[in-house]
Amino acid sequence: xxxxxxxxxxxDSMPVSLISIFWTFFRIGLFTLGGxxxxxxxxxxxxxxxxxxxxxxxFMSLMSLATVVPGAIAVNIAYLLGRRMRSHIGAVMxxxxxxxxxxxxxxxxxxxxxxxxxxxxxTAFFRGCAIAxxxxxxxxxxxxxxxxxxxxxxxxxxxxxxxxxCVFGIHPIFGIITAxxxxxxxxxxxxxxxxxxxxxxx
Amino acid sequence: xxxxxxxxxxxxxxxxxxxGGGMVTIPLIQHELxxxxxxxxxxxxxxxxxxxxxxxxxxxxxAATFTGFRLSGIPGAILATVAVIVPSIVILALLxxxxxxxxxxxxxxDFMQGIKIGVLGLILFAVWSYGKxxxxxxxxxxxxxxxxxxxxxxxxxxxPVIVILACGVIGAIVF
Numbered sequence: 001x002x003x004x005x006x007x008x009x010x011x012d013s014m015p016v017s018l019i020s021i022f023w024t025f026f027r028i029g030l031f032t033l034g035g036x037x038x039x040x041x042x043x044x045x046x047x048x049x050x051x052x053x054x055x056x057x058x059f060m061s062l063m064s065l066a067t068v069v070p071g072a073i074a075v076n077i078a079y080l081l082g083r084r085m086r087s088h089i090g091a092v093m094x095x096x097x098x099x100x101x102x103x104x105x106x107x108x109x110x111x112x113x114x115x116x117x118x119x120x121x122x123t124a125f126f127r128g129c130a131i132a133x134x135x136x137x138x139x140x141x142x143x144x145x146x147x148x149x150x151x152x153x154x155x156x157x158x159x160x161x162x163x164x165x166c167v168f169g170i171h172p173i174f175g176i177i178t179a180x181x182x183x184x185x186x187x188x189x190x191x192x193x194x195x196x197x198x199x200x201x202x
Numbered sequence: 203x204x205x206x207x208x209x210x211x212x213x214x215x216x217x218x219x220x221x222g223g224g225m226v227t228i229p230l231i232q233h234e235l236x237x238x239x240x241x242x243x244x245x246x247x248x249x250x251x252x253x254x255x256x257x258x259x260x261x262x263x264x265a266a267t268f269t270g271f272r273l274s275g276i277p278g279a280i281l282a283t284v285a286v287i288v289p290s291i292v293i294l295a296l297l298x299x300x301x302x303x304x305x306x307x308x309x310x311x312d313f314m315q316g317i318k319i320g321v322l323g324l325i326l327f328a329v330w331s332y333g334k335x336x337x338x339x340x341x342x343x344x345x346x347x348x349x350x351x352x353x354x355x356x357x358x359x360x361x362p363v364i365v366i367l368a369c370g371v372i373g374a375i376v377f
Contacts, residue, residue: 033258033361035261036224036260037223069294070218071217071287072217072286072290073260074260079291099263102257103283105258105259110272117249126249127377128377129369130248133255134337135346135365135369136366138346144325148318157319157320160323161319161324162323166327166330166331172229172233173215173219175327179316180320183312183320186316187312
């Protein structure tokens with residue numbers, strides 16, 4: 001059961017048109033709230049299950065690649081799906097379709113609603129919302145901490161992730177790299193047949 | 203260095219560190235835009251995060267568009283948005299042709315386990331660094347604790363945006 005992630009050149013069915021690729025991703029980008037994971041679930045439903053533009057098994061292997069590289073998962077999976085269907089130009093269409101809706105929505109919010117932000121009630125509203133984000137961060141930390149921090153080695157790797165930003169005040173990205181290296185060295189190696197790409201999505 | 207170039211570099215770093223979802227981009231954005239570059243006030247960044255959570259699209263991409271627009275209009279918005287997605291697209295473009303080889307030889311997954319835990323470390327760090335700036339008194343702490351309890355009780359069955367909106371309404375009433 002090995003599904004090639006490379007673009008399928010000997011595709012026997014009609015290639016999907018670039019406009020329908022763009023339009024499908026555009027609608028998903030416009031109507032899906034709740035971040036990358038939610039978006040990729042909708043993409044799976046629309047592209048793999050409903051339209052059958054890609055095989056579901058292929059979607060799943062692309063998905064595991066999309067979660068092992070950095071960056072927004074929705075953009076990553078859009079790139080891979082677009083490339084899979086129509087090579088590089090398909091990838092461009094899929095990525096543009098995914099990010100253009102939020103690009104325009106944010107421009108409208110920033111350009112039209114920013115002037116109203118001096119209203120004290122609006123400021124108070126945003127202050128309340130900002131507090132909720134602390135809870136959301138803490139909750140995400142709690143959920144992943146429960147499964148990822150089970151012994152001292154894992155706690156040490158976790159601390160290594162915090163130290164560069166927390167103690168030295170340098171860029172947090174070094175924390176991620178330090179944790180990756182320390183984890184590689186300290187944590188038990190996984191079996192080579194680890195097929196499931198269950199990267200945590202915060 | 204011109205502002206637009208700095209903007210591009212900052213958002214490329216944010217794009218590179220945005221590993222495994224939206225929450226981890228919060229400490230990165232705070233570090234780059236508020237603590238190190240002083241482009242935004244904390245309250246402004248918090249507003250951007252709130253808007254990003256309530257509008258479609260990934261947080262990192264939304265924050266890039268918003269910050270770029272705020273700092274230098276439409277060109278800034280376009281450049282920052284492109285900058286935040288370029289690193290992962292380049293990495294994917296390089297990985298796609300040789301993914302089969304990668305699978306067996308260089309064990310990416312062992313490196314990944316550490317990265318996942320490091321990302322968790324960053325999220326815990328963000329609870330402190332972001333929380334310190336967002337929570338200013340006992341009332342704020344009480345709202346945060348109540349929101350945490352609601353999230354924990356429903357455990358993922360409740361959309362976070364609902365909790366954010368509810369806290370906003372409470373904020374508009376009590377502050």
